[in-house]
Amino acid sequence: xxxxxxxxxxxxxxxxxxxxxxxxxxxxxxxxxxxxxxxxxxxxxxxxxxxxxxxxxxxxxxxxxxxxxxxxxxxxxxxxxxxxxxxxxxxxxxxxxxxxxxxxxxxxxxxxxxxxxxxxxxxxxxxxxxxxxxxxxxxxxxxxxxxxxxxxxx
Amino acid sequence: xxxxxxxxxxxxxxxxxxxxxxxxxxxxxxxxxxxxxxxxxxxxxxxxxxxxxxxxxxxxxxxxxxxxxxxxxxxxxxxxxxxxxxxxxxxxxxxxxxxxxxxxxxxxxxxxxxxxxxxxxxxxxxxxxxxxxxxxxxxxxxxxxxxxxxxxxxxxxxxxxxxxxxxxxxxxxxxxxxxxxxxxxxxxxxxxxxxxxxxxxxxxxxxxxxxxxxxxxxxxxxxxxxxxxxxxxxxxxxxxxxxxxxxxxxxxxxxxxxxxxxxxx
Amino acid sequence: xxxxxxxxxxxxxxxxxxxxxxxxxxxxxxxxxxxxxxxxxxxxxxxxxxxxxxxxxxxxxxxxxxxxxxxxxxxxxxxxxxxxxxxxxxxxxxxxxxxxxxxxxxxxx
Numbered sequence: 367x368x369x370x371x372x373x374x375x376x377x378x379x380x381x382x383x384x385x386x387x388x389x390x391x392x393x394x395x396x397x398x399x400x401x402x403x404x405x406x407x408x409x410x411x412x413x414x415x416x417x418x419x420x421x422x423x424x425x426x427x428x429x430x431x432x433x434x435x436x437x438x439x440x441x442x443x444x445x446x447x448x449x450x451x452x453x454x455x456x457x458x459x460x461x462x463x464x465x466x467x468x469x470x471x472x473x474x475x476x477x478x479x480x481x482x483x484x485x486x487x488x489x490x491x492x493x494x495x496x497x498x499x500x501x502x503x504x505x506x507x508x509x510x511x512x513x514x515x516x517x518x519x520x
Numbered sequence: 521x522x523x524x525x526x527x528x529x530x531x532x533x534x535x536x537x538x539x540x541x542x543x544x545x546x547x548x549x550x551x552x553x554x555x556x557x558x559x560x561x562x563x564x565x566x567x568x569x570x571x572x573x574x575x576x577x578x579x580x581x582x583x584x585x586x587x588x589x590x591x592x593x594x595x596x597x598x599x600x601x602x603x604x605x606x607x608x609x610x611x612x613x614x615x616x617x618x619x620x621x622x623x624x625x626x627x628x629x630x631x632x633x634x635x636x637x638x639x640x641x642x643x644x645x646x647x648x649x650x651x652x653x654x655x656x657x658x659x660x661x662x663x664x665x666x667x668x669x670x671x672x673x674x675x676x677x678x679x680x681x682x683x684x685x686x687x688x689x690x691x692x693x694x695x696x697x698x699x700x701x702x703x704x705x706x707x708x709x710x711x712x713x714x715x716x717x718x719x720x721x722x723x724x725x726x727x728x729x730x731x732x733x734x735x736x737x738x739x740x741x742x743x744x745x746x747x748x749x750x751x752x753x754x755x756x757x758x759x760x761x762x763x764x765x766x767x768x769x770x771x772x773x774x775x776x777x778x779x780x781x782x783x784x785x
Numbered sequence: 786x787x788x789x790x791x792x793x794x795x796x797x798x799x800x801x802x803x804x805x806x807x808x809x810x811x812x813x814x815x816x817x818x819x820x821x822x823x824x825x826x827x828x829x830x831x832x833x834x835x836x837x838x839x840x841x842x843x844x845x846x847x848x849x850x851x852x853x854x855x856x857x858x859x860x861x862x863x864x865x866x867x868x869x870x871x872x873x874x875x876x877x878x879x880x881x882x883x884x885x886x887x888x889x890x891x892x893x894x
Contacts, residue, residue: 464854475846483862
């Protein structure tokens with residue numbers, strides 16, 4: 367399957383290159399994905415915020431049978447006390463047409479910063495969760511899922 | 521598009537080389553034999569996460585329909601609710617006996633056909649449209665009462681010609697891809713087809729919550745999807761052709777427990 | 786839509802004061818993303834639930850904003866510290882402002 371795709375891509379490139387069209391490289395795609403996540407964080411939490419990696423765990427299946435319904439488990443390491451707790455969590459996609467998938471607000475009685483839901487994934491990708499603490503700091507973590515295509519195209 | 525057709529043709533020709541099954545050769549088989557050594561539920565072919573989704577009675581979205589059906593069963597409509605004649609406990613085991621030959625209608629009916637027969641003849645109500653919320657709720661509720669039980673359909677007497685017809689359908693090539701159910705689901709189950717592993721095509725999980733549908737749906741709807749998959753003309757939901765095929769599939773699945781509401785991809 | 790869609794709740798009936806309990810909710814809804822096409826290629830318009838809130842005595846315990854990336858028949862699970870007895874109210878509001886709600890009594894001893 368890989369050979370056929372590679373051959374087709376080469377043919378496409380060979381036909382189209384003379385017109386000055388350039389096929390995006392893998393590096394450019396990764397760049398676009400990172401930018402989508404950064405833009406989403408700015409949209410939800412405001413511009414120029416520092417985001418630290420850590421405290422946030424995102425569990426998604428390594429292989430998702432269907433992109434329509436992917437279970438996500440988000441857990442933030444926090445004592446959830448009055449002085450040290452998570453205020454908000456945003457679930458962000460790096461490759462969906464819409465980056466922000468959901469936002470959660472945890473009230474004073476929320477005992478654990480642990481949320482489960484099911485989301486849609488348009489493609490194999492990282493799913494990020496960004497947590498905003500009561501002291502205003504932002505923390506993030508991600509999980510990666512490979513989204514498979516159905517066998518029969520209907 | 522050309523790529524997919526190429527793959528389909530390659531698959532079809534590969535299967536042809538492996539096993540040429542012309543109609544007529546099927547009659548050589550005994551009616552009591554199934555080509556499967558051991559039936560395997562569709563559950564077997566799911567990822568661990570999808571299995572977990574099915575087994576968690578809360579996370580399994582199929583239970584939304586079962587809950588709606590439990591309520592509908594008690595609703596006082598027409599000449600009376602379902603519950604006015606049938607105790608809920610009496611529904612245990614009912615789904616295992618369908619499809620069956622109905623003497624009054626002189627035809628094969630499945631559980632949905634039975635529900636609609638009750639509605640029109642006993643509740644004095646119009647039949648429920650197939651594949652809508654109303655019929656799926658009741659059918660999933662009633663089938664769920666038999667969860668864990670093996671099938672026990674009758675294939676003798678007036679049901680026999682229906683089984684034969686269903687078996688013929690299963691072995692008949694169809695569609696642009698010119699494939700018979702038998703070629704994928706008897707001979708190629710376990711093999712990969714793009715990102716999916718081909719299952720045995722067992723019916724024991726239906727009505728099932730299919731991730732592709734984002735909804736619970738009937739076996740007949742799934743059959744329509746299979747037929748579209750080989751680019752064949754689909755039959756109508758509730759048609760005699762699908763009822764016969766349903767009887768054959770249920771007979772072929774002997775030994776498997778009903779899992780409805782199952783989760784399938 | 787005038788009929789309330791089916792809602793399922795998983796809430797313990799009773800808990801000890803200070804105990805952490807898990808609450809699970811699911812509502813039957815297509816959560817049509819607006820990105821799908823019908824069999825004739827026509828665009829299917831977006832139709833989603835946008836807000837969810839779980840509250841007790843008027844105070845928010847947990848709330849969610851849904852966007853089209855949330856799957857159909859949305860499931861949510863979250864945790865709360867049982868402090869005092871009361872009625873838990875669960876509300877869902879869709880993109881047109883239609884509101885559905887369900888309640889569950891929690892006894893805290």
